[in-house]
Amino acid sequence: MASKAIDPFEPAQIRRLVAEFGSPLLILDCARVRAQYRKLRKALPGVDLHYALKPLPHSAVVRTIIDEGGWLDLATSGEVQLVAGMKIDPALCIHTHPIKRDSDIRNALAYGVRVFVADNPDEVRKFRPYAGKVKLLLRVSFRSPGAVCDLSRKFGCDPEDALALARLAAELGVQVRGFSFHVGSQSADALKHVEAIETCVRLLAAARRERLGAFDTLDIGGGFPIEYAQRAPDIGRFCAPIRKALAKLPRRVRVIAEPGRYIAGPAAIGVATVMGRARREGHWWYYLDDGLYGSYSGQLYDHARYPVEALREGPLLPAVLAGPTCDSIDVIAENMMLPELRAGDLIVGRAMGAYTVASASEFNFFPKATVVAVNRRAGDGGGVE
Numbered sequence: 160m161a162s163k164a165i166d167p168f169e170p171a172q173i174r175r176l177v178a179e180f181g182s183p184l185l186i187l188d189c190a191r192v193r194a195q196y197r198k199l200r201k202a203l204p205g206v207d208l209h210y211a212l213k214p215l216p217h218s219a220v221v222r223t224i225i226d227e228g229g230w231l232d233l234a235t236s237g238e239v240q241l242v243a244g245m246k247i248d249p250a251l252c253i254h255t256h257p258i259k260r261d262s263d264i265r266n267a268l269a270y271g272v273r274v275f276v277a278d279n280p281d282e283v284r285k286f287r288p289y290a291g292k293v294k295l296l297l298r299v300s301f302r303s304p305g306a307v308c309d310l311s312r313k314f315g316c317d318p319e320d321a322l323a324l325a326r327l328a329a330e331l332g333v334q335v336r337g338f339s340f341h342v343g344s345q346s347a348d349a350l351k352h353v354e355a356i357e358t359c360v361r362l363l364a365a366a367r368r369e370r371l372g373a374f375d376t377l378d379i380g381g382g383f384p385i386e387y388a389q390r391a392p393d394i395g396r397f398c399a400p401i402r403k404a405l406a407k408l409p410r411r412v413r414v415i416a417e418p419g420r421y422i423a424g425p426a427a428i429g430v431a432t433v434m435g436r437a438r439r440e441g442h443w444w445y446y447l448d449d450g451l452y453g454s455y456s457g458q459l460y461d462h463a464r465y466p467v468e469a470l471r472e473g474p475l476l477p478a479v480l481a482g483p484t485c486d487s488i489d490v491i492a493e494n495m496m497l498p499e500l501r502a503g504d505l506i507v508g509r510a511m512g513a514y515t516v517a518s519a520s521e522f523n524f525f526p527k528a529t530v531v532a533v534n535r536r537a538g539d540g541g542g543v544e
């Protein structure tokens with residue numbers, strides 16, 4: 160299969176796709192989505208992987224994950240709408256936003272989602288009208304000040320409060336299936352995952368002892384790291400301590416994870432075009448049609464540094480890459496070494512699938528990158544669409 164699929168990240172293919180679909184472009188390679196999914200499956204055997212749509216909510220990623228036998232993690236009514244529109248079986252989906260409006264709960268229920276997340280008493284009470292229909296995961300917080308994005312500051316209850324929350328749910332007749340956590344995105348190592356798993360193992364046992372419900376599910380969230388300009392550990396090695404920690408769970412506990420970045424990040428490249436150039440203080444400045452308000456928004460929100468290169472050979476000169484808007488903050492990279500570029504030249508950013516175009520704006524009326532999905536079906540030779 161791999162031999163037949165085209166590689167849309169090759170320079171000739173990049174040029175062909177830009178000629179056909181315009182610039183800026185985000186080229187999404189479903190063959191790479193598939194490869195990432197399979198690698199994580201192998202690194203976490205027995206763990207059901209729910210792709211978190213947030214980093215790249217695109218139907219081609221969703222379809223690829225479902226075709227691989229995977230599951231989905233939804234967090235908003237918009238994501239519910241996307242997946243419902245694709246007629247995906249709602250039994251494959253969980254809804255994991257800890258704070259929801261009643262309308263968000265109703266939208267997800269109407270589609271058929273049954274598993275939700277709550278992390279505080281008010282949020283548990285919101286499910287009272289739907290008791291009997293829904294199953295909850297209680298999100299526990301494990302702070303990781305070291306993570307690039309510490310997702311346990313904004314969400315999750317203290318481990319010491321988790322059982323009280325479970326008791327409240329039991330009193331209200333709302334079924335709880337287990338616990339979830341998200342230690343933070345792009346984790347440097349798996350120590351936080353391990354700590355969180357060990358605590359949740361104890362919580363699951365304690366809740367069962369108190370007969371608070373089934374407590375047969377553990378959701379270990381996302382956070383699996385990928386390579387940017389900085390290296391990341393191999394996923395098999397990263398997950399080794401997680402596998403060891405999960406081995407302590409009773410067999411009846413189903414373990415799920417919510418990978419987002421790991422699936423989508425390496426599966427797309429961003430392609431931008433030089434709109435114009437200027438020489439300032441002895442350096443070339445190149446102005447692209449994509450920037451910090453567009454696909455490179457992840458440099459601000461997600462603290463990512465994408466490996467960037469030009470699709471042109473030549474002696475390297477110091478250069479600055481800037482975005483298209485009239486705002487001075489809109490600079491992608493200074494102190495770069497690039498060949499001398501001209502208007503029309505292409506700039507490629509690698510590992511740009513996650514938290515890039517998803518958080519882009521159209522500030523100054525510069526349109527967001529078009530997303531083009533290639534190699535949609537395994538082994539079909541790799542056409543577009």
Ligand SMILES: *Cc1c(COP(=O)(O)O)cnc(C)c1O
Pocket residue numbers: 211213214232234255256341343344345380381382383417418419420421
């Ligand atoms: C963002 C998010 C994810 C995905 O996290 P990654 O670090 O990208 O894998 C998973 N679950 C929840 C609840 C999230 O908010």
